[in-house]
Amino acid sequence: MKKELPLLLQVFSQTNSVEQLTEGEWDFVIRQARAGMLLARLYYVLKTSESLNLVPKVVMRHLGSAKVHAEKQQNDLLWEVRHIAKVADKLDFPVLLLKGAAYAIGGYAASEGRIFSDIDLLVPKKNIADAEKQLMLNGWLSSNKDAYDQRYYRQWMHEIPPLVHMFRGSVIDLHHNILPITTSVCPNADLFFDSAQSMDEYKNIKILSPVDLIIHSAVHLFYDGELDHGCRDLVDLDALMREVLGQKQTNVNALNTRADELGLQRAVFYAIRYASKVLNTPVTCIGGAMNAGRPNKLVLSLMDFLFMRALMPDHSSCNDLWTGLARWLLYIRSHWLRMPMHLLIPHLLRKSWGRLTGKAAH
């Protein structure tokens, strides 16, 4: 049943040289990239492999346009980070940037051409209220006015409801962990602060250690139900693993050991499995810790069936009959993993009631 991967992914994994692409094939590459929010990323991938000169002119203007857009986003992001750094100067506890913002200020290749949406911050749980207060004094206000949502987030989730800047509209997700505290594998967040990397440019802002960046990216992709950006997230993981691990077994071992410490072997197992299957990431899955993350045969073949569909770019040319179902089942799975039944069922009932009566915002 092995079928060919979408053209875009063949280009990303360099199993297909762009030199051989016809204009008709480029049409699909560009459409798949746009749907997967990977158009600007594609520009940088081709730039790094010095193959931009092989791109036909009519195609190039779409890549160039996407690059302009991504650069603007990157600029805007760094501007927001400067403002956040000023807030962090007033706080006496560590403030970490996560995901896209971390790749950008850490200078990781994963940030090249990446489309950013929200800025994710991590602070110790006991300091959440102080952080929120300081952010509020600097213009970031809670956008969600619903009392149930506010309580639900604050009691069970790993973040508080999004904070939106009243003038600039930038959105901050303030976290105290990388998974909801109701998840069975919710890690000890202190470990992230202990090994965080300092940044030269920012005195009071740090980012996760290199291996933790990989682990967080994996957890986000394989525990979060929103897979519309699944392909983009897998491309992030591929870039991070290539850069951080660099095909050195000692680095892979360090990743394994860290996954053990945090109890997140399953997410790391999936990350390595699907990144290498889909994007040819040169990381081999061996060693004791990796075995701990491996699900049994039946589960693994089910997950292969689901993820090999859900991780494709969200474009009609990449779908088969099962893609919609696969994305839906993984969405259900993520809720199942993140909340025990006695919380999940009342929550879903309450949300459906809100939706039926038209009171819920989403």
Added chain:
Amino acid sequence: MFSAKSVENALMNQGLILNVGLFSFNIQSSIRSLSHNVTTLYQDYPDGFSEDRARFIDFHICVEPPNLWHKYYKGQVQFFSDGFAPFTPLPYQHAPAIIEWGMNWCVSQLINTHLIIHAAVIEKNGFAAIMPAPPGSGKSTLTASLVQEGWRLLSDELTLIRIDNYQVSPFPRPISLKNQSINVIKQRYPDVVFGIESTDTSKGTVVHIRPPKLSIELQGVECPVAWVIFPKYEEDAETELTIKSKAKSLMDVADNSFNYSRLGVIGFDVLKNIIEGADCYQFRYSQLDEAIDAFAALELPQ
């Protein structure tokens, strides 16, 4: 060669390919009024039925009901750019206008090889006049008249200025007329071909007219900018062309641009160059004849 039957067939199957200026669109839709409008308005465009499907197409777009609920209960359709829906569903009858708005969306949101200004742009003697103006300023009525009086239509909605050489790339499309201006143009120019009216849209009654044939034949010919003119229709106003300061002109064009801030410093450089090289005017009018004369009297650059 653009028969109604073949257009409808193409739209309902693989799609109809339209080449407009620099861009190609593949359009799909099963909506009759849209098909009729496309047949009427896009008669003169090249390669309408290219059989060569193995080529690169800039934008794959369609207008269809998003689902059965919207189709049968709400009677609404939606614009899709390759599966992505930037607008909410709108009434079925607006389909002919929706496709035009959607084509504008594609270029204004996804293209950054040009500085894109929400403005009409016309050409005479090799030089372009840009007319940025908010809705209601009579920009389209003026444009529709001027292109019947010897000016070439480069675009009615989107002025595209190349960021590498500051030339205007034509993007000639049907001109959109609203409300009272529909009758004004019908009476002045009885030969102009009108599409189907979309009534009760958010902009009132909207109809598109077929652009002059010559403007389409010359859609590959770029030109430099000589004038930036801010038109304003005012009832009973005397025709008045006054010089507008360059600084104010730059700021006002920037306000009317889709991607000025996205382009960053490049956007500023392009705009600065255009404004420095052009004569900038504020233009008030109420009589189209006088307006046409005023445009004819514009001085060519040295």
